[in-house]
Amino acid sequence: MSANDSEKYIREEIAWLSKPLGENKPYLGICLGAQLLTRHLGSKVYKLENGAIEAGYYPIIPLPQAQELTSEENILFPEMVYQWHSEGCDLPYGATLLAEGLTFPVQAYQYGSHAFAIQFHPEVTYMTIDRWTRLGGERLRMPGAKPSSEHLSDWHLYDQNVAQWIKAFLPRWLNNEDSS
Template sequence: MQSSFPKTIYAIQHLAFEDLGSLEETFYQLGFRVRYFEAGVEDLTKALEYEGLTIILGGPIGVYETDDYPYLQKEIDLLKVRLEKNLPTVGICLGAQLIAHALGARVYAGHQKEIGWSPLEIRYATDNLLLPLKDTHVLHWHGDTFDLPEQATLLASSSVYSNQAFQVGEHILALQFHIEVAEETLEKWLIGHTCELRHAQISIQQLREDNHRYAQNLAETTAQIMQTFMKKFI
Protein backbone atom coordinates (compact mmCIF):
# COMPACT_ATOMS: atom_id res chain seq x y z
CA MET A 1 0.00 0.00 0.00
CA GLN A 2 1.36 3.42 -0.96
CA SER A 3 2.14 5.76 1.92
CA SER A 4 0.04 8.92 2.24
CA PHE A 5 2.92 10.74 3.92
CA PRO A 6 3.55 14.08 2.09
CA LYS A 7 6.33 13.75 -0.48
CA THR A 8 7.88 17.17 0.04
CA ILE A 9 10.39 18.01 2.77
CA TYR A 10 10.03 21.55 4.13
CA ALA A 11 13.29 23.13 5.32
CA ILE A 12 13.50 26.42 7.24
CA GLN A 13 16.72 28.35 6.59
CA HIS A 14 18.09 31.03 8.89
CA LEU A 15 21.13 31.65 6.70
CA ALA A 16 21.24 31.23 2.93
CA PHE A 17 24.31 29.00 2.74
CA GLU A 18 23.30 26.69 5.59
CA ASP A 19 21.04 24.34 3.66
CA LEU A 20 20.21 20.64 3.77
CA GLY A 21 23.62 19.77 2.33
CA SER A 22 24.12 16.05 1.89
CA LEU A 23 20.60 15.37 3.17
CA GLU A 24 19.10 16.69 -0.06
CA GLU A 25 20.45 13.78 -2.09
CA THR A 26 19.18 11.30 0.51
CA PHE A 27 15.68 12.75 0.32
CA TYR A 28 15.72 12.72 -3.47
CA GLN A 29 16.74 9.05 -3.43
CA LEU A 30 13.81 8.34 -1.11
CA GLY A 31 11.45 9.99 -3.59
CA PHE A 32 10.97 13.34 -1.83
CA ARG A 33 11.11 16.89 -3.11
CA VAL A 34 12.53 19.76 -1.05
CA ARG A 35 11.10 23.22 -0.48
CA TYR A 36 12.97 25.91 1.44
CA PHE A 37 11.48 28.70 3.56
CA GLU A 38 13.59 31.73 4.48
CA ALA A 39 13.15 32.72 8.12
CA GLY A 40 12.82 36.45 8.59
CA VAL A 41 11.68 36.89 4.98
CA GLU A 42 8.86 34.41 4.42
CA ASP A 43 5.88 33.56 6.60
CA LEU A 44 6.78 30.27 8.32
CA THR A 45 3.20 29.33 9.20
CA LYS A 46 2.85 26.88 6.32
CA ALA A 47 6.17 25.21 7.11
CA LEU A 48 5.42 24.82 10.83
CA GLU A 49 1.82 23.68 10.40
CA TYR A 50 2.84 21.14 7.75
CA GLU A 51 1.91 17.52 8.47
CA GLY A 52 4.93 16.19 6.62
CA LEU A 53 8.56 16.49 7.72
CA THR A 54 9.83 19.98 8.54
CA ILE A 55 13.54 20.48 9.17
CA ILE A 56 14.70 23.59 11.02
CA LEU A 57 18.26 24.48 10.03
CA GLY A 58 21.05 26.42 11.70
CA GLY A 59 22.07 30.06 11.86
CA PRO A 60 24.25 32.47 13.83
CA ILE A 61 21.56 34.12 15.98
CA GLY A 62 20.44 33.01 19.42
CA VAL A 63 17.02 31.73 20.48
CA TYR A 64 16.95 34.48 23.11
CA GLU A 65 17.48 37.34 20.61
CA THR A 66 13.79 37.92 19.96
CA ASP A 67 14.01 41.67 20.62
CA ASP A 68 16.46 42.12 17.76
CA TYR A 69 14.82 39.46 15.57
CA PRO A 70 11.07 39.60 16.29
CA TYR A 71 10.23 36.91 13.71
CA LEU A 72 11.90 34.41 16.05
CA GLN A 73 9.08 34.71 18.58
CA LYS A 74 6.47 33.80 15.99
CA GLU A 75 8.66 30.89 14.87
CA ILE A 76 8.91 29.70 18.47
CA ASP A 77 5.14 30.05 19.05
CA LEU A 78 4.34 28.06 15.91
CA LEU A 79 6.95 25.46 16.82
CA LYS A 80 5.42 24.95 20.28
CA VAL A 81 2.10 24.06 18.67
CA ARG A 82 3.83 21.81 16.15
CA LEU A 83 5.62 19.85 18.86
CA GLU A 84 2.44 19.55 20.92
CA LYS A 85 0.88 17.90 17.86
CA ASN A 86 3.91 15.58 17.58
CA LEU A 87 4.39 16.45 13.91
CA PRO A 88 7.59 15.14 12.27
CA THR A 89 10.34 17.64 13.05
CA VAL A 90 14.13 17.68 12.87
CA GLY A 91 16.21 20.55 14.25
CA ILE A 92 19.88 21.12 13.45
CA CYS A 93 22.05 23.49 15.54
CA LEU A 94 19.84 26.59 15.97
CA GLY A 95 16.94 24.34 14.99
CA ALA A 96 17.78 22.00 17.89
CA GLN A 97 18.01 24.97 20.25
CA LEU A 98 14.61 26.21 19.08
CA ILE A 99 13.10 22.78 19.74
CA ALA A 100 14.66 22.67 23.22
CA HIS A 101 13.34 26.15 23.99
CA ALA A 102 9.88 25.35 22.64
CA LEU A 103 9.80 22.31 24.94
CA GLY A 104 10.52 24.49 27.97
CA ALA A 105 14.28 23.97 28.36
CA ARG A 106 16.80 26.75 28.89
CA VAL A 107 18.97 27.84 25.95
CA TYR A 108 21.96 30.01 26.77
CA ALA A 109 25.47 31.08 25.74
CA GLY A 110 27.94 28.30 26.42
CA HIS A 111 31.27 28.61 28.20
CA GLN A 112 33.18 28.32 24.90
CA LYS A 113 32.71 28.09 21.16
CA GLU A 114 32.65 24.54 19.86
CA ILE A 115 33.75 24.77 16.23
CA GLY A 116 35.50 21.93 14.43
CA TRP A 117 35.38 18.24 13.62
CA SER A 118 35.35 15.73 16.46
CA PRO A 119 33.56 12.49 17.42
CA LEU A 120 30.55 12.20 19.69
CA GLU A 121 29.89 10.11 22.76
CA ILE A 122 26.83 8.09 21.77
CA ARG A 123 24.68 7.66 24.85
CA TYR A 124 22.85 4.53 25.90
CA ALA A 125 19.24 4.73 24.73
CA THR A 126 16.87 2.11 23.40
CA ASP A 127 17.15 2.01 19.59
CA ASN A 128 19.44 5.04 19.57
CA LEU A 129 19.13 6.41 16.04
CA LEU A 130 22.66 7.84 16.20
CA LEU A 131 24.49 4.57 16.87
CA PRO A 132 26.01 4.63 13.35
CA LEU A 133 27.87 7.82 14.37
CA LYS A 134 30.02 5.96 16.89
CA ASP A 135 33.68 6.80 16.11
CA THR A 136 32.56 9.20 13.36
CA HIS A 137 33.75 12.81 13.28
CA VAL A 138 30.94 15.35 12.95
CA LEU A 139 31.08 19.11 12.45
CA HIS A 140 30.39 21.21 15.54
CA TRP A 141 29.71 24.91 15.00
CA HIS A 142 27.96 26.65 17.87
CA GLY A 143 28.43 28.88 20.88
CA ASP A 144 25.06 28.34 22.57
CA THR A 145 23.93 25.24 24.39
CA PHE A 146 20.75 24.01 26.08
CA ASP A 147 19.42 22.02 29.00
CA LEU A 148 17.77 18.71 28.16
CA PRO A 149 13.97 19.02 27.96
CA GLU A 150 12.19 16.93 30.60
CA GLN A 151 10.42 14.72 28.06
CA ALA A 152 13.54 14.13 25.91
CA THR A 153 15.90 11.18 25.59
CA LEU A 154 19.58 12.14 25.35
CA LEU A 155 21.25 10.54 22.33
CA ALA A 156 24.74 12.04 22.19
CA SER A 157 27.26 14.22 24.03
CA SER A 158 30.65 15.74 23.26
CA SER A 159 33.71 16.51 25.34
CA VAL A 160 32.63 20.17 25.49
CA TYR A 161 28.84 19.98 25.94
CA SER A 162 26.86 17.08 27.34
CA ASN A 163 23.64 17.81 25.45
CA GLN A 164 24.37 17.29 21.76
CA ALA A 165 21.31 15.41 20.52
CA PHE A 166 17.95 14.32 21.82
CA GLN A 167 14.76 12.70 20.66
CA VAL A 168 11.18 13.11 21.83
CA GLY A 169 9.08 10.11 20.93
CA GLU A 170 9.45 8.82 17.39
CA HIS A 171 8.84 12.03 15.45
CA ILE A 172 11.02 14.77 16.98
CA LEU A 173 14.81 14.81 16.62
CA ALA A 174 17.19 17.60 17.69
CA LEU A 175 20.88 17.67 16.71
CA GLN A 176 23.21 20.36 18.04
CA PHE A 177 25.98 19.39 15.61
CA HIS A 178 25.90 19.57 11.82
CA ILE A 179 25.08 16.15 10.44
CA GLU A 180 24.13 17.64 7.08
CA VAL A 181 27.38 19.31 6.01
CA ALA A 182 28.50 18.47 2.46
CA GLU A 183 32.19 18.38 1.58
CA GLU A 184 31.81 20.37 -1.62
CA THR A 185 29.95 23.30 -0.04
CA LEU A 186 31.74 23.89 3.28
CA GLU A 187 33.83 26.63 1.66
CA LYS A 188 30.69 28.79 1.71
CA TRP A 189 30.62 28.43 5.49
CA LEU A 190 34.29 29.37 5.78
CA ILE A 191 33.63 32.54 3.79
CA GLY A 192 30.30 33.45 5.40
CA HIS A 193 31.47 32.89 8.98
CA THR A 194 34.95 34.43 8.59
CA CYS A 195 34.37 37.07 11.29
CA GLU A 196 33.27 34.48 13.84
CA LEU A 197 36.16 32.15 12.96
CA ARG A 198 38.80 34.84 13.25
CA HIS A 199 37.34 36.22 16.49
CA ALA A 200 37.33 32.71 17.99
CA GLN A 201 40.85 32.09 16.62
CA ILE A 202 39.75 28.98 14.76
CA SER A 203 42.09 27.70 12.03
CA ILE A 204 40.29 27.99 8.71
CA GLN A 205 42.90 25.81 7.06
CA GLN A 206 42.37 23.08 9.68
CA LEU A 207 38.60 23.17 9.17
CA ARG A 208 39.16 22.81 5.43
CA GLU A 209 41.58 19.91 5.84
CA ASP A 210 39.30 18.12 8.29
CA ASN A 211 36.37 18.64 5.94
CA HIS A 212 38.24 16.77 3.20
CA ARG A 213 39.19 14.08 5.72
CA TYR A 214 35.82 13.45 7.38
CA ALA A 215 32.89 14.88 5.41
CA GLN A 216 32.39 12.07 2.91
CA ASN A 217 32.22 9.43 5.64
CA LEU A 218 29.81 11.61 7.60
CA ALA A 219 27.57 12.01 4.53
CA GLU A 220 27.36 8.24 4.08
CA THR A 221 26.51 7.74 7.75
CA THR A 222 24.01 10.61 7.68
CA ALA A 223 22.18 8.97 4.78
CA GLN A 224 21.88 5.75 6.79
CA ILE A 225 20.52 7.60 9.83
CA MET A 226 17.98 9.61 7.87
CA GLN A 227 16.77 6.57 5.96
CA THR A 228 16.13 4.86 9.30
CA PHE A 229 14.35 7.94 10.67
CA MET A 230 12.10 8.15 7.59
CA LYS A 231 11.10 4.47 7.63
CA LYS A 232 8.38 5.13 10.19
CA PHE A 233 6.71 7.56 7.77
CA ILE A 234 7.12 5.85 4.40
Protein backbone atom coordinates in the same frame (compact mmCIF):
# COMPACT_ATOMS: atom_id res chain seq x y z
CA MET B 1 21.19 34.52 15.33
CA SER B 2 20.03 32.94 18.56
CA ALA B 3 16.98 31.14 19.90
CA ASN B 4 17.19 33.76 22.66
CA ASP B 5 16.82 36.71 20.27
CA SER B 6 13.79 38.91 20.85
CA GLU B 7 12.88 39.32 17.16
CA LYS B 8 9.28 38.49 16.32
CA TYR B 9 10.20 35.79 13.79
CA ILE B 10 12.21 33.88 16.43
CA ARG B 11 9.26 33.94 18.84
CA GLU B 12 6.95 32.86 16.00
CA GLU B 13 9.22 29.93 15.08
CA ILE B 14 9.35 28.77 18.69
CA ALA B 15 5.55 29.00 18.96
CA TRP B 16 5.08 27.27 15.57
CA LEU B 17 6.80 24.15 16.90
CA SER B 18 3.58 23.28 18.75
CA LYS B 19 2.13 22.40 15.31
CA PRO B 20 4.40 19.54 14.24
CA LEU B 21 4.83 18.34 17.82
CA GLY B 22 1.08 18.47 18.49
CA GLU B 23 0.32 16.60 15.27
CA ASN B 24 3.08 14.02 15.82
CA LYS B 25 4.79 15.12 12.61
CA PRO B 26 8.52 14.64 12.11
CA TYR B 27 10.78 17.47 13.19
CA LEU B 28 14.56 17.53 12.81
CA GLY B 29 16.19 20.55 14.40
CA ILE B 30 19.74 21.16 13.23
CA CYS B 31 21.83 23.66 15.25
CA LEU B 32 19.52 26.69 15.59
CA GLY B 33 16.56 24.36 14.95
CA ALA B 34 17.67 22.23 17.90
CA GLN B 35 17.96 25.32 20.06
CA LEU B 36 14.50 26.54 19.00
CA LEU B 37 13.05 23.15 19.98
CA THR B 38 14.87 23.36 23.30
CA ARG B 39 13.33 26.77 24.01
CA HIS B 40 9.89 25.54 22.93
CA LEU B 41 10.18 22.65 25.38
CA GLY B 42 11.01 25.06 28.19
CA SER B 43 14.75 24.52 28.57
CA LYS B 44 17.64 26.94 28.43
CA VAL B 45 19.85 27.92 25.49
CA TYR B 46 23.06 29.58 26.67
CA LYS B 47 26.51 30.94 25.84
CA LEU B 48 29.46 29.72 27.86
CA GLU B 49 30.86 32.18 30.38
CA ASN B 50 34.34 31.85 28.88
CA GLY B 51 32.98 32.71 25.42
CA ALA B 52 34.05 29.37 23.92
CA ILE B 53 32.31 28.21 20.77
CA GLU B 54 32.47 25.20 18.47
CA ALA B 55 33.46 25.96 14.88
CA GLY B 56 35.02 23.04 13.04
CA TYR B 57 35.02 19.29 13.64
CA TYR B 58 34.70 18.13 17.24
CA PRO B 59 34.30 14.74 18.89
CA ILE B 60 30.97 13.77 20.37
CA ILE B 61 30.09 10.73 22.46
CA PRO B 62 27.10 8.82 21.10
CA LEU B 63 25.11 7.02 23.79
CA PRO B 64 23.76 3.47 23.30
CA GLN B 65 20.27 4.73 22.41
CA ALA B 66 21.79 6.78 19.57
CA GLN B 67 23.49 3.73 18.09
CA GLU B 68 20.12 1.95 17.96
CA LEU B 69 18.81 4.51 15.46
CA THR B 70 20.78 2.97 12.59
CA SER B 71 21.89 -0.35 14.06
CA GLU B 72 19.95 -2.39 11.48
CA GLU B 73 22.07 -0.78 8.78
CA ASN B 74 25.30 -1.38 10.77
CA ILE B 75 26.04 2.33 10.57
CA LEU B 76 27.21 4.01 13.75
CA PHE B 77 26.24 7.45 15.00
CA PRO B 78 29.12 9.75 14.00
CA GLU B 79 31.80 10.56 16.56
CA MET B 80 33.39 13.55 14.76
CA VAL B 81 30.95 16.15 13.52
CA TYR B 82 30.98 19.63 12.04
CA GLN B 83 29.90 22.36 14.43
CA TRP B 84 29.22 26.05 13.84
CA HIS B 85 27.59 27.45 16.97
CA SER B 86 28.26 29.71 19.91
CA GLU B 87 25.47 28.45 22.17
CA GLY B 88 24.50 25.18 23.76
CA CYS B 89 21.36 23.96 25.45
CA ASP B 90 20.10 22.05 28.43
CA LEU B 91 18.31 18.74 27.90
CA PRO B 92 14.55 19.39 27.91
CA TYR B 93 12.36 17.52 30.38
CA GLY B 94 11.11 14.30 28.79
CA ALA B 95 13.83 14.23 26.12
CA THR B 96 16.29 11.37 25.65
CA LEU B 97 19.95 12.36 25.39
CA LEU B 98 21.58 10.73 22.34
CA ALA B 99 25.05 12.26 22.24
CA GLU B 100 27.27 14.32 24.53
CA GLY B 101 30.11 16.72 23.90
CA LEU B 102 32.97 18.11 25.91
CA THR B 103 32.37 21.84 25.37
CA PHE B 104 28.58 21.74 25.07
CA PRO B 105 27.28 18.62 26.85
CA VAL B 106 23.97 18.21 24.96
CA GLN B 107 24.84 17.40 21.34
CA ALA B 108 21.78 15.41 20.26
CA TYR B 109 18.46 14.43 21.77
CA GLN B 110 15.17 12.84 20.86
CA TYR B 111 11.79 14.10 22.04
CA GLY B 112 9.11 11.45 21.65
CA SER B 113 9.40 9.38 18.49
CA HIS B 114 8.96 12.28 16.07
CA ALA B 115 11.38 15.04 17.07
CA PHE B 116 15.17 15.03 16.95
CA ALA B 117 17.55 17.84 17.81
CA ILE B 118 21.22 17.87 16.83
CA GLN B 119 23.73 20.64 17.48
CA PHE B 120 25.98 19.60 14.60
CA HIS B 121 25.64 20.00 10.83
CA PRO B 122 25.34 16.74 8.87
CA GLU B 123 24.13 18.71 5.84
CA VAL B 124 27.32 20.71 5.22
CA THR B 125 29.18 20.31 1.98
CA TYR B 126 32.76 21.20 1.19
CA MET B 127 31.52 24.38 -0.49
CA THR B 128 29.39 25.32 2.53
CA ILE B 129 32.35 25.00 4.87
CA ASP B 130 34.55 26.96 2.47
CA ARG B 131 31.99 29.77 2.37
CA TRP B 132 31.39 29.82 6.13
CA THR B 133 35.11 29.94 6.91
CA ARG B 134 35.73 32.72 4.35
CA LEU B 135 32.74 34.87 5.32
CA GLY B 136 32.60 34.06 9.02
CA GLY B 137 36.14 35.04 9.88
CA GLU B 138 35.16 36.78 13.12
CA ARG B 139 33.78 33.51 14.48
CA LEU B 140 37.09 31.77 13.79
CA ARG B 141 38.84 34.21 16.12
CA MET B 142 36.63 33.23 19.07
CA PRO B 143 37.86 30.88 21.82
CA GLY B 144 37.44 27.23 20.92
CA ALA B 145 37.21 27.72 17.15
CA LYS B 146 39.41 25.50 15.00
CA PRO B 147 41.73 27.14 12.45
CA SER B 148 40.06 27.57 9.06
CA SER B 149 42.60 25.25 7.41
CA GLU B 150 41.39 22.37 9.59
CA HIS B 151 37.73 22.80 8.62
CA LEU B 152 38.26 21.71 5.02
CA SER B 153 40.97 19.13 5.67
CA ASP B 154 38.80 17.55 8.39
CA TRP B 155 35.83 17.44 6.00
CA HIS B 156 37.83 14.98 3.89
CA LEU B 157 38.45 12.84 6.98
CA TYR B 158 34.98 12.81 8.54
CA ASP B 159 32.29 13.70 6.03
CA GLN B 160 31.88 10.18 4.66
CA ASN B 161 30.94 8.76 8.08
CA VAL B 162 28.51 11.59 8.78
CA ALA B 163 26.96 11.27 5.31
CA GLN B 164 26.49 7.50 5.72
CA TRP B 165 24.82 8.07 9.07
CA ILE B 166 22.37 10.74 7.90
CA LYS B 167 21.51 8.71 4.78
CA ALA B 168 20.67 5.72 7.00
CA PHE B 169 18.96 7.71 9.76
CA LEU B 170 16.56 9.82 7.70
CA PRO B 171 14.76 7.04 5.77
CA ARG B 172 14.53 4.83 8.83
CA TRP B 173 13.11 7.69 10.90
CA LEU B 174 10.68 8.80 8.19
CA ASN B 175 9.58 5.23 7.40
CA ASN B 176 8.93 4.75 11.11
CA GLU B 177 6.76 7.88 10.93
CA ASP B 178 4.58 6.25 8.26
CA SER B 179 3.66 3.46 10.64
CA SER B 180 2.80 5.68 13.62
